[in-house]
Amino acid sequence: MRTKPERAHPVLERVAVVANDRVTEGVGLLRLRAPRIAATVHSGQFIHLRIAVGADFILRRPFAVHRRDGDVIEVLYRVAGRGTHDLETKRTGQEMDAIGPLGRGWEPGEVSSALLVAGGIGAAPLGMLAEDLAARGVAVSVALGAPSGERLVARGLFERVARRVGVVTEDGSEGETGLVTLLTARWLEQETFDVICACGPEGMARAVAEQARFARVPCLVSLERLMACGVGVCLSCVVSTTHGLKKACKHGPVFDAEEVVWDASESPQRA
Amino acid sequence: MPPSPRSVPEGMRPSTGAASVDMTVQLAGLTLRSPVMTASGTFASGHEYAEFVELERLGAIVTKGVSLEPWPGNDSPRIAETPSGMLNSIGLQNQGVEKFCEKQLARLGGVDVPVIVNVSGHSIAEYAAVVERLEQEPGVAGYEVNISCPNVDEGGMAFGVGCTPAAAVTRAVRDVTSRPLIVKLSPNVTDIAEIARAVEAEGADAVSLINTLLGMAIDPETRRPRLARVVGGLSGPAIRPVALRMVWQVAQAVALPVVGMGGIMTGEDAVEFMLAGAAAVAVGTANFVDPTSTRRVTDGLREYCVRHGVPRVRDLTGAMDQ
Ligand SMILES: Cc1cc2nc3c(=O)[nH]c(=O)nc-3n(C[C@H](O)[C@H](O)[C@H](O)COP(=O)(O)OP(=O)(O)OC[C@H]3O[C@@H](n4cnc5c(N)ncnc54)[C@H](O)[C@@H]3O)c2cc1C
Ligand SMILES: Cc1cc2nc3c(=O)[nH]c(=O)nc-3n(C[C@H](O)[C@H](O)[C@H](O)COP(=O)(O)O)c2cc1C
Ligand code: FES
Numbered sequence: 001m002r003t004k005p006e007r008a009h010p011v012l013e014r015v016a017v018v019a020n021d022r023v024t025e026g027v028g029l030l031r032l033r034a035p036r037i038a039a040t041v042h043s044g045q046f047i048h049l050r051i052a053v054g055a056d057f058i059l060r061r062p063f064a065v066h067r068r069d070g071d072v073i074e075v076l077y078r079v080a081g082r083g084t085h086d087l088e089t090k091r092t093g094q095e096m097d098a099i100g101p102l103g104r105g106w107e108p109g110e111v112s113s114a115l116l117v118a119g120g121i122g123a124a125p126l127g128m129l130a131e132d133l134a135a136r137g138v139a140v141s142v143a144l145g146a147p148s149g150e151r152l153v154a155r156g157l158f159e160r161v162a163r164r165v166g167v168v169t170e171d172g173s174e175g176e177t178g179l180v181t182l183l184t185a186r187w188l189e190q191e192t193f194d195v196i197c198a199c200g201p202e203g204m205a206r207a208v209a210e211q212a213r214f215a216r217v218p219c220l221v222s223l224e225r226l227m228a229c230g231v232g233v234c235l236s237c238v239v240s241t242t243h244g245l246k247k248a249c250k251h252g253p254v255f256d257a258e259e260v261v262w263d264a265s266e267s268p269q270r271a
Numbered sequence: 272m273p274p275s276p277r278s279v280p281e282g283m284r285p286s287t288g289a290a291s292v293d294m295t296v297q298l299a300g301l302t303l304r305s306p307v308m309t310a311s312g313t314f315a316s317g318h319e320y321a322e323f324v325e326l327e328r329l330g331a332i333v334t335k336g337v338s339l340e341p342w343p344g345n346d347s348p349r350i351a352e353t354p355s356g357m358l359n360s361i362g363l364q365n366q367g368v369e370k371f372c373e374k375q376l377a378r379l380g381g382v383d384v385p386v387i388v389n390v391s392g393h394s395i396a397e398y399a400a401v402v403e404r405l406e407q408e409p410g411v412a413g414y415e416v417n418i419s420c421p422n423v424d425e426g427g428m429a430f431g432v433g434c435t436p437a438a439a440v441t442r443a444v445r446d447v448t449s450r451p452l453i454v455k456l457s458p459n460v461t462d463i464a465e466i467a468r469a470v471e472a473e474g475a476d477a478v479s480l481i482n483t484l485l486g487m488a489i490d491p492e493t494r495r496p497r498l499a500r501v502v503g504g505l506s507g508p509a510i511r512p513v514a515l516r517m518v519w520q521v522a523q524a525v526a527l528p529v530v531g532m533g534g535i536m537t538g539e540d541a542v543e544f545m546l547a548g549a550a551a552v553a554v555g556t557a558n559f560v561d562p563t564s565t566r567r568v569t570d571g572l573r574e575y576c577v578r579h580g581v582p583r584v585r586d587l588t589g590a591m592d593q
Contacts (some may be wrong), residue, residue, distance in 0.1 A: 009322050031292055050560070058507060090515050099562065213401045226350050228357060229559040231322075233315040235335075235361045236350040245343065245364065265499060266347040 008040035010102050010231065011181035015049075017094045018072055025150045026079045027121065035071040037100040042255045044105025044222060047073070047098040049228035051083045061087075062249070065101065067156055071110045076153060078083025078121040102230055103253050105129075106220060111194035113139040115217075116162075117184055117208050118136070119200020120146045123165060124153040125222050125253070126199055133265075134267050141187060142166070145200065145256035149173035181207045188215040195220065198257075202267040209257035219257035222271035223248055275392040276425075292576040293583040296330065298528050298551050299451035299476035301385055301412055306584055307541065310454070310478045310532050310555030311336060311415060312361065316375035317382065323562035326382050328569060330551055330563035334375065336391040336417050336471035339400050341367040346466055351488045351497035354532070356507030357556060359488055360500040363391050368404045376410050385412035387453065390444070399443040413451030416444055419459075419482035430459035431482075434469035445474035448494075448537050453530060456521070458510075463517050464524035471525045479553065480521060481514045481529035507556040508534040522548020522589060536564065538571015545572075545587035 037047060048060040061083040064240040067074040077084050090096070106129045108114060114133050116126045123144065133140050140162040146152045147170045158165045166183045167175025176182060181204065184196075188211055198208040199222040212219035225237035225248040232250035239246050240261040246252065296306045308331040314320055317332045326332065344364025351358045371388075378454065379386050388411050392398035398416060404413050418431035418440050430436040441454055454470040456463055458481035465479050474536020477483045483504025488497040496502075522529050531549030535541055544552045557564035576584055 006527075012323055050318065057352055058556075059352050059353060059357060097561075145300070208512070226348055228350050228556075229313075229562075230358070231319045231562065234313065234350070234559060235317050235344060235364050237361065238344070238347060238364070263347075268348065 007042070007104070009103065010099050011036045011054065012097060012099050013037055013163060014095050015098045015196055018097075019089050019092060020090050023076070027151075027153055028074040028077050028079070029066075029260065030077060030087065030090070031069075032075065032098070033071055034073045034098060034100075035133050037065075037070050038073050039097060040066050041065050041068055041101035041128075042105040042107075043071065043132050044125050045101040046102050046125070046253060047075070047100035048102060048227070049075075049087075049098045050096055051086050055086070059228055060099070061228060062102075062230055064222070064253075066124045066154070067131065068128055074123065074127070076124040076127070078201040083237050098225050099230060104251060106222075106254050108133070108195040108197065108220065111138055112250050114141070115193040115196045116140060116142045116144065116158075117180060117196060117198040117200070117204075118144050119152070119180055119204040120151055120199030121153060122198075122204070122222075123158075124199070126197065127154055127157050129197060130158055130161050139163045141193070143168070143183045143187065144175075145169070145183075145204065147171065179207075180204060181211065185213055186210055188212075188217070195198050197223070198270045201269055202262070202264060205257075206262045209260070214255060220254050221257045221260065222253045223255060223260070224253065224268055225249075225266065239259055277562050277574070280466045291316055292581065293533035293585075296585045298330075298452055298530070299413060301331070301451055303385065303551060305327070305330040305569050306545065306549075306551040307565055307572065308387070308530065308551055309333050309554045309558070309565060311417065313555040313558050316379055316423050317384075318378060320558065320562055320565075321436050324566045326384050329384050329565055331385040331387050331412065332379070332388045333415055333553060334371075334389050335365060335370050336363045336389045337371045337401060338363065338391045338393070339368055339397045339404075341370070343364065346499035348497060348499055349503075351503070353486070353488055353505065354509060356509030358498055358503040358505055359483065360498045360503035362500070365391075368401050371406070372408055376408055378408055386410055387413045387415050387451075389455070390419050392440075393418050395436075395440055395443045395462060398440050400445050400566040402444050403447050405452075411450065412427050413453065413476075414444065414448065415453040415455050415479055416440060417455045417479060417482070419455050419457030427501045431455075432531055433468065434563055438469040438473045441470040451476050453477040453479050455482055457482050458517055459485045460514060464520045467521045467525045471527050475527060476488070477524065477528045477530060477550075478521060479532065481510070481517050481533045484510050484513060508536055510534050511540065515543055518544055519547040519591075520550050526559050535568060536560070538568050538573070538575055541568050542575050542587060545584070546589070546591040548589045550585070550588050
């Protein structure tokens with residue numbers, strides 16, 4: 001089902017901060033000048049960013065490319081710990097190095113309609129996909145979920161390019177009250193889609209995958225794993241699949257939901 | 272002292288004096304074009320990093336551990352970041368020696384660099400069987416026998432923590448190969464020099480050290496261990512002083528050449544290991560941090576030699592002043 005576009009080799013690039021702005025509580029949007037990565041990145045691929053040099057945390061941090069804008073790539077990040085806390089303090093002109101583009105992104109193939117499902121910061125890898133699909137004339141529907149209205153991200157982007165955007169929050173502070181699967185269940189009953197692309201907490205991705213299977217719609221999910229190397233060397237990022245263990249950094253982060261053997265203990269996300 | 276080369280941006284250092292320093296070293300019967308090798312499990316079989324460094328400039332590529340049958344490895348999470356390092360409990364996930372020969376080794380065929388295969392086993396017989404299979408492959412320059420992995424229940428480290436089993440594995444492998452044989456030692460022992468002497472007596476051509484130090488981490492929020500297997504191996508700069516001490520002790524205890532590793536990030540770090548007695552060094556976790564690390568370490572080592580008027584890098588081995 002998935003077509004395999006030629007993936008460019010990843011490069012190690014000095015990237016410069018063009019802007020770094022807070023978009024909502026605990027979430028920032030980083031714009032990085034990264035001409036070489038921007039030149040070849042596909043939606044759903046990620047970069048492995050070295051946030052600090054000389055700090056006592058040494059590993060890189062993986063982030064999806066949220067959007068591409070000429071020479072600039074955007075990263076939408078949630079402050080989650082030491083690395084992302086440091087990231088928040090980066091100012092225009094500061095440089096870091098990034099490896100990218102990495103992994104296999106969204107490869108929905110030839111479709112005329114798509115349902116994108118985002119939970120919280122899971123909207124990050126869906127931004128560029130929504131733009132690309134819309135530019136190809138695909139009818140894009142986006143279901144956005146978050147614990148509360150302040151945790152909704154990228155709504156503006158989706159509203160610009162999608163045919164329809166639905167919002168669900170757990171506390172009801174915006175949109176409908178409940179989980180995003182409430183909305184996707186209803187949409188899937190009402191109409192059919194050629195593909196579903198989901199990213200968010202692993203429990204959400206799994207629930208969407210089950211709905212997709214029931215509705216017989218192909219479903220792609222982007223998964224997170226702890227990553228050391230990011231390039232397929234260290235085997236820290238494995239995902240259990242029907243074809244055995246696969247590396248999230250190389251064969252993923254986007255997987256065909258049908259091949260994922262869901263195992264919550266593999267996910268790095270804290271509830 | 273001249274300014275530190277650290278001020279020059281990574282990957283952009285000039286190769287000053289490239290011609291003036293002899294970078295070759297001898298190791299277990301092999302002539303390496305540089306003392307800088309890769310540490311097993313941190314470079315796969317090289318191809319992923321070929322995008323970032325010239326494999327031909329490495330002293331040797333040491334592969335990920337290979338066993339007789341495929342091993343699935345441990346449950347996730349398999350890594351945890353810790354101060355200046357990381358814990359891993361990958362558990363020697365590999366596809367088994369047959370697939371290894373078919374895929375990885377075949378792909379390295381065209382690359383002009385010695386390939387040292389890191390060998391693991393659950394039993395003494397398995398170590399020997401893996402090596403016997405690899406003997407049929409002309410592309411193998413030598414073996415690094417891993418008797419020190421802290422991440423598998425049977426085998427692995429169990430062989431490396433006592434003189435008798437360490438000697439027995441070495442003997443069993445020595446009996447089936449005349450190729451260079453490096454035995455990789457565990458730091459999780461009371462007296463590493465004693466183990467080094469035991470493997471020397473059984474015919475090892477070199478020893479490499481250190482493998483990872485056993486450690487653990489707990490997430491206070493969830494009260495759960497950060498690794499599924501609870502304990503794992505610590506690597507990276509955090510272990511460098513311990514590794515250096517052990518290299519120094521072993522170099523004094525045996526006549527064999529020593530491959531030193533543990534937290535090497537820069538050329539200066541490599542110099543430390545050589546001064547302590549290492550004939551060659553390996554770069555591990557640093558590859559994850561900076562995929563050009565092997566090149567940086569090599570260039571840094573060469574620049575050090577230029578700066579200090581050292582004509583041959585091998586002159587550094589054991590040259591600590593006391
Ligand atoms: C392919 C991929 C794409 C991602 N894209 C985005 C994105 O676009 N926006 C965003 O906000 N986050 C994204 N994440 C999650 C992001 O990488 C983590 O939130 C980040 O690494 C946390 O680092 P920290 O130092 O702030 O947290 P700490 O908890 O201090 O990090 C400690 C260690 O755990 C790792 N870690 C912690 N949480 C995660 C996690 N959820 N996933 C993977 N590793 C984790 C860190 O990388 C680090 O090695 C992505 C993860 C992956 C695997
Ligand atoms: C992710 C990972 C995987 C490893 N796999 C192996 C292995 O398969 N065989 C082995 O002998 N050592 C293995 N090691 C140990 C390294 O080769 C090295 O001895 C150790 O990490 C110390 O060096 P460093 O601090 O430079 O990483 C592994 C280390 C890491 C971090
Ligand atoms: S992060 Fe190293 S193999 Fe995926």
